[in-house]
Amino acid sequence: MRQASVVLDDVTLATVLRVYLEQNHAAIGELLHGYTIKSGMDFYVPVGNAIITICGQINAAQKVFDSIHVKNLISWNAMMAAYAQNGLGKKVIETFEDMLKTECKPDHISYISVLSGYSHMGLIVEGKHYFKSMTKFFGISPTNGHFVCIVDVLGRAGMLNEAKELINEIPFKLNATVWGALLGSCPIHHESHLAEIALKNLVELNPEDSGNYVLLANIYAESGEIEGFANMKKLMKVKGIRNSPGCSWIEVDNSVHVFTVDDTNHPQIKKIYIKLEEMMKKIEHTGRYISPISSPHRSQKYHSEKLAFAFGLLSLPSWMPLYVMKNLRVYHDCHSVIKLLSFITSRELIMRDGFRFHHFKDGVCSCKDYW
Template sequence: MHMEGQRPTQYTMGSVLRLCSMTSSLQRGEQIHGYALKTAGLESSLSVDNSLVTMYAKCGAILDANRVFDSMQNRNVITYTALIVGYAQNGKGLYSLLLYDQMISAGIAPDYITFIGLLFACSHTGSLEKGRSYFNSMDNIHGIKPGAEHYACMIDLLGRSGNLSEAKQLLDQMDVEPDATVWKSLLGACRMHKELEMGEMAAKELFELEPKNSMPYVMLSNLYSAAGRWEDAAKIRKLMKCRGISKEPGSSWTQANGKTHTFVSEDRSHPMMARIYSKIDEVIALIKEAGYVPDMSFVLHDMEREGKELGLAYHSEKLALAFGLLVVPSGAVIRIYKNLRVCGDCHTAFKYISSLYDRHIVLRDSNCFHHFVDGKCSCGDYW
């Protein structure tokens, strides 16, 4: 468009910003934001501002999303919902609940997506009674029929809080047919609380609904492993192989000098791998002195302790972080992305590293953003 002399409209900008949101292209999104500020007619567009709030929130730059929100003269349900969801996904769920109250006070009615963000926020802050209240108000007050996404959030909320029986009861009473997302929420809660019997039932439902998805097989295998039932875990892995189902490999990636650097567990293919492994050894030794103890429950194979420790030390997210410590300038945020849920041991290690190396680390896993600062995570260890 630029080469042909065409001037982008607010709709063009909104579309490109949405693409930045989908691909977590924060740097490109910032450039587009700068362009919009300098271009007459775009600097005060509600559509562009809404896209900016969404882009910053979905790229893990929640403070920038908040700054755009505060600068806006006009806001609508999309504006509020974008930040409500953004807060929830960035470990600031309590801010989501406060912002919802502001939205209602401003006379703006919530929509279907607003409640997904609210219930997700409740699930990740343990706000059980608030979640029940929001869920009940959907149809009774706002005339919005709960969908599978809302039920999944409620089942996740109930399951996380240990109310697995109530979660199963809600699933049985759903007004819509439970889909895979709902069963995954129940299975995830069972994994968290090591509830084998209900976990087996949820996994079997998922085997039928998504026969080629490796997730229920892996989670059930992990449940068996955590319980020390190594033979049952091996049977599940064998069943996967017989059915031609391959596990999605865990990978983590980070960007430096305009390039994306991707790592898998115990990866040795990167050109800087010797320095990366040396850095990991340094980091692990340092955080152990500070009190870090490797959590062997996250090793899902039966092996000697030394092998388990090495396996944990070389997880993909730790390799990506070691690389970041080597190449990202001091004071700059280290941003890491992971395609699966972050390992609990890595989560603990990252807290220690953020404190001892005085770094702000942002890790986006398959569930949410984790902001590690001064030895703490924005999720409050509840993710």
């Protein structure tokens, strides 16, 4: 369009930005963000909303949000969702309360961000209050999405039985995400019994999703229930279910470098493994790293996100933050390693996993280890 001298408008830019969001092309998204600023279109509501959604840097997203003079409901929802994805639950609530002071009324999407914010803060009483208030004050009936959030609030806090009772009381047909929220909380508390119940329901709703089987297998493995782990692997084999491979990728010199667990295909893989081993020794010397309990499943030593960050340390200048994308939820051990990696290297490390953004700096993650 530019080569044909066609003037790009706010609708065009908003559309293109959303495409790159869906494809997780962070660097190109940032270039487009720069173009919108130069062209003076960053304050247009559709463009601003798209930038807030795509932006992995929460401070930049906040600046764009502040620059929108007349914010619509999408603007407020986009900002709250950005805070929620970055684990800033308090900011979600502050933004929600600011929105209520305007003429803008919340919708069901607004409350999903609010409940998600409370989930990441572990505030059960407050989460329950807002869950009830959306119907009481705004006439918004809870949907599957809202029940997912409140089940997540209870599950993360260890109130798994109460979460299960709430699911039993839901007055309409559930979709897989509600049971997925319960299953997702089970590994945190090593609860294999409720995980089995959740998986049974998930299999009935979505029998081809390999992720559910793998999650339960990992719960067995991390709990030391070797027989349960073996039975789950056998069941997957009988049903012909294959595990979706985890992968991580990083952009270096305008090229995307993709890594899988125990990768051997990258042309610099030997240097990457040497760099990772070097970093792991430094991490262990901090005295803050606890090696994961050995389990019957694949070693976590060379998971894809660790390899991607090691390659980033080899390839990018020391002043530049490292930005890694992962298609699945980050493992606990990898999360611990990346936190300490940010400490020993004094670098900002950013990862967008299958659920949210993690900003690692000085040995601390923005999620406060609650994700």
